[in-house]
Amino acid sequence: MTSKGKDTEIISISLPKTTAREVDRLVDEMGYPSRSELLRDAVRGLIKERLELARLEGPIDGVMILLYDNKAAREVSDIRHSSMHLFKSFMHTDFADHTCSVHDGACKCCEILLFSGDAEAIREVHNRFRTTKHVEESMVYLA
Numbered sequence: 001m002t003s004k005g006k007d008t009e010i011i012s013i014s015l016p017k018t019t020a021r022e023v024d025r026l027v028d029e030m031g032y033p034s035r036s037e038l039l040r041d042a043v044r045g046l047i048k049e050r051l052e053l054a055r056l057e058g059p060i061d062g063v064m065i066l067l068y069d070n071k072a073a074r075e076v077s078d079i080r081h082s083s084m085h086l087f088k089s090f091m092h093t094d095f096a097d098h099t100c101s102v103h104d105g106a107c108k109c110c111e112i113l114l115f116s117g118d119a120e121a122i123r124e125v126h127n128r129f130r131t132t133k134h135v136e137e138s139m140v141y142l143a
Contacts, residue, residue: 013039053126053140056119061143063114064126070094070107072134079132083125086117108136 015023023035032038068076080087095108115122122140130138 049140053119053123056123056142058119059117060119060122061114061116062122063112063141063143064122064129065137065139065141066109066111066113066129066135067137068109068111068132069134069136070109072132073109075132076109076111076129076135079125079128080111080113083121086115086121086125087113088116089114 023038027035027038030038066076080090090111090113092109092111095110126138126140129135
C-alpha cells in the first residue's frame with residue numbers, strides 16, 4: 001500500500017477476469033466515473049452493513065440469505081447444523097440451468113434462513129457463512 005495525499009490510500013486488488021469485466025460493465029451502466037469510485041461505493045456499503053449489525057445487542061429476529069456454489073454445500077450445511085438453535089426455519093433450492101452439473105459442483109444454491117437469537121451469535125454465524133469459500137453472498141435482513 002502506498003498513500004496518495006492525506007486522506008486517500010492506494011490499494012491494489014486482484015479479481016478474476018469475469019469479475020473485472022462485470023465491474024467495468026457496472027461502471028458504464030451505473031455512470032460511475034471510474035472503477036475506483038464503484039469499488040469505494042461498494043466498500044462503504046459493506047462497512048455500513050457490518051457496523052449496523054455490530055451495534056445490535058440482545059435478541060434479534062430476521063432472515064439470512066445465502067447464495068453459494070454447490071462446492072460449499074457441505075460446509076454451509078455443517079455451519080447451519082451447528083447453529084440450528086438460532087434458525088427457526090430454512091429453505092434450500094438449487095438454481096440449475098443447461099450448464100449445471102451436480103457432479104462437478106457447478107450448480108448455484110440458495111438458502112433462506114429465518115433466525116431468532118442473540119445478536120452476537122447471529123453475527124458469528126453470519127461471519128462464518130460470509131467467509132466460507134464459494135459462498136458468494138451472505139445477507140442479513142432484520143425483522
